[in-house]
Amino acid sequence: MGRSKIREKEHAQILYVNERLTKKEVASRVGVTQKTIGGWAEKGNWDNLRKSLLVTKENQLSMLYDQLEWLNTHIAIRKVIYDVPSSLLKPVMIEDENGDKIPKVPDIDTTQFPVKIGNVATVKEADTISKITASIKKLEDETSIADIVQVAREFIKYIQPLDFGVSKKVIKYFDMFINDKIS
Incomplete structure (x- = not known):
């Protein structure tokens, strides 16, 4: 798996596990198919990871x-x-x-x-x-990737009712920022 695919997979995992997005939403945000997300989620036990976030x-x-x-x-x-x-x-x-x-x-x-x-x-x-x-x-x-994702999620929730178009751009930039932090 190439470096960019690894980053996509890690970003997808964060979105699925931490943000609790659906596989369809994750696929749309990361730019891969829903089937790819389903395969990654199954192999990586993402559903169990979601449960483990109870230990926040x-x-x-x-x-x-x-x-x-x-x-x-x-x-x-x-x-x-x-x-x-x-x-x-x-x-x-x-x-x-x-x-x-x-x-x-x-x-x-x-x-x-x-x-x-x-x-x-x-x-x-x-x-x-x-x-x-x-x-x-x-x-x-310490500030973990999970913390960054949490702040991003809260910020996006704040921006969406004010200006939906801007929130879509912010999502794009946060996704790029998180991908950069992962690599």
């Missing part, structure tokens, strides 16, 4: 923000554990009012000791927070 960038971001919120909340509300030496926590024998010896754990103000586990992220939690934050930044910063 927005959904991924939402899940990452939820994970980050859960982790930060978990850290903030967990019980603080102080690093009290175990020798101070051993019971000592004392006499009760009857003179009997009984074991008693000494009263100790644990807050006077260093924090063992507190409301600060552990190394492992800090690493997880860092990775989630990096993933969020990457998703928010």
